[in-house]
Amino acid sequence: MTKDVIALTQRMPDPWTVLAGLLSGGSDKLVGTEGEGAVVQLRDEDGRPLVSVEAPLLVQVAGEAERLLGATAPPVPFWWTEARATTGVEEAERLAGTFAARLVSLAGGSAWPPEAARSLAVVKSEGVSVVPAPAAAQPAVDVLTDKVVVVIQDRPVVAMTAWLSDAFRAAAGAELGLQIVSPAGSTLSPAVRDSLSGWPSRWIVQDEREGYYDGRTGAVLRWQDGMFATVEAADATPDDPRTPVAASYKEAADTGDRQLAISFRTVHPADDRLVLGGALESVWRELTGEPPAGWGTAEPANVPWSVRQLTDVAYDRAPEPTWFVVVGSPDRPGLATVRISRTKAGVEEDVRLAFGYGPDEEPPLDSLPRAAEALTTRHHLQSMLVQLRKARRDLAVPPRFEGPGVPLAFVLGAEEVRVMPGDRARRTPLSEPPVQLGPRTRPALYYPLPGNPSDLAGWRDFERLMRHLKGE
Structure with a gap:
């Protein structure tokens, strides 16, 4: 399971700024690279990633931070730097937040989510390690089975980020489905919806009442046989294999849009x-x-x-x-x-x-x-x-x-x-x-x-x- 933290800065984070952020876990943290240097990682003593940081992206298009994050960014052009923390380890999310906070303090701007980047203090993480190896060697992949690649996205809008694009390519290359899991308050970018074609790829929404359901069809889902799949209604028969629809999915109102x-x-x-x-x-x-x-x-x-x-x-x-x-x-x-x-x-x-x-x-x-x-x-x-x-x-x-x-x-x-x-x-x-x-x-x-x-x-x-x- 992973957590994203994003720094939106007025100036490009220079190497010294990035280094100051990477050392937020203390100088004993191991630093490595992936993707021909496009991704920098803070790793545990066994070389497994705690935090993966993508190369800063210069955004010259107004409104993108507001559309995708609901955040107010510096005036364009500004720099968008994503850090993805392995949240199976409590300290990893704090490391990512401290990294973003230090970038913002040195390069100006803001961080998303704001509460994740409030501390500049070194995170005490001696002895912290990550038990599982990174799935498919992709920082964006949270669970990998013989049927699907699962990505967990806790963002206002699940967008076709470079992270997620890598996960799509990894799934396609392995001939696997891609299943995206998000909380109930998230929406999906049309760019992701248009790419999620073909079973068993799905958008899975967490729900207090049903557990999980398909965000596009409303079908109630359960984790079974290595992937999220539909469940049958209590009164279903072999000739009528009905699937229950989540109540949350049916709670729609016509706004006139x-x-x-x-x-x-x-x-x-x-x-x-x-x-x-x-x-x-x-x-x-x-x-x-x-x-x-x-x-x-x-x-x-x-x-x-x-x-x-x-x-x-x-x-x-x-x-x-x-x-x-x-x-x-x-x-x-x-x-x-x-x-x-x-x-x-x-x-x-x-x-x-x-x-x-x-x-x-x-x-x-x-x-x-x-x-x-x-x-x-x-x-x-x-x-x-x-x-x-x-x-x-x-x-x-x-x-x-x-x-x-x-x-x-x-x-x-x-x-x-x-x-x-x-x-x-x-x-x-x-x-x-x-x-x-x-x-x-x-x-x-x-x-x-x-x-x-x-x-x-x-x-x-x-x-x-x-x-x-x-x-x-």
């Missing part, structure tokens, strides 16, 4: 002059009037928006796929995840984007056709789905029931329309005909759908459309 969710894929011809990220920027500008605020390869998003820099990172990592998170300004909540991969068809961008709106704000639905046309005419759109859902304005995913989105529109790219036989793409079973986008000689098609958040009938129309387009 809504989210506009857009998922699309573009396929570009492979070219040395190709610039990536332009499709996302076009949609963002059309729907908000401004470009994204920042991006990164983990959360917090730390780099100001730049399609050129994003493209350079993707090229450097090719032919391996690249994953990015993109965020908006604090006054217009927006978050996207982008996966760039090289395939036989070319260079693909898979984008999942959402904007949040309060009860007194209207989503820019009239701008959707223009956004779709920009994608089809300039960015090689393959397909696009737009949904409206009742969900939080801040985009955080709560461990409560949120109704599914309803489809507002589907867009078929120009090349997909061209190769479809006959008039199948234009003549559909829907009551409303598609809207032509782009040049008449090579159009894309925009299919409006009845998007009423209180009525899921739109999914029936969407399914009919998909069956028709596939020729079923």
Whole structure:
């Protein structure tokens, strides 16, 4: 089990500052490195980590500390330094807190959580040792079995941090599921939700009444056979294997908040002059009037928006796929995840984007056709789905029931329309005909759908459309 402490400082912690923090456990503590020097560790006498400290990250995007920690950070740019303590050892959490406190005292700023970093005194820890070896040699992994990797995250928002990203890679490399455990008050970043796909990966929420439940489905869970798994209802039968749903999960209220969710894929011809990220920027500008605020390869998003820099990172990592998170300004909540991969068809961008709106704000639905046309005419759109859902304005995913989105529109790219036989793409079973986008000689098609958040009938129309387009 582990505990995170984060220092948000005005100045970069220089080597002397970091050393002063690392010696918070006394000069007898062993210091080592992992991840090619990216992680510094305080270790016990047997070389097992007590505290793991990641290299300081320069954050140049406003609002990220507030979004992920609920904390007030120094003005951008500021430095974000994470220390992860092994909380199976009482002194380890105090070591991490003292480390953060010393960083803040020397480099200015604040620490999260505030109560963890109040003492500068040396922590008396002679003879302290860690019994288990670090799971999978990953500082973020708390439990490792032959079925799953378990990570415990006691944070306001479980985000796709560099720590957690490492755990995802470790789990995928070992062909294991990833299970994230958090307290009842935590929420999930959309970036993590979108990556938790496929059983037995889960978000597990601690609950006073039920013990544990799945934060996305509400299913009551128990630790059994080396992982968290569903339990059967008392009246379940082999023919009706029902699973009880946690009462906490069902305690949801309609606040009037809504989210506009857009998922699309573009396929570009492979070219040395190709610039990536332009499709996302076009949609963002059309729907908000401004470009994204920042991006990164983990959360917090730390780099100001730049399609050129994003493209350079993707090229450097090719032919391996690249994953990015993109965020908006604090006054217009927006978050996207982008996966760039090289395939036989070319260079693909898979984008999942959402904007949040309060009860007194209207989503820019009239701008959707223009956004779709920009994608089809300039960015090689393959397909696009737009949904409206009742969900939080801040985009955080709560461990409560949120109704599914309803489809507002589907867009078929120009090349997909061209190769479809006959008039199948234009003549559909829907009551409303598609809207032509782009040049008449090579159009894309925009299919409006009845998007009423209180009525899921739109999914029936969407399914009919998909069956028709596939020729079923």
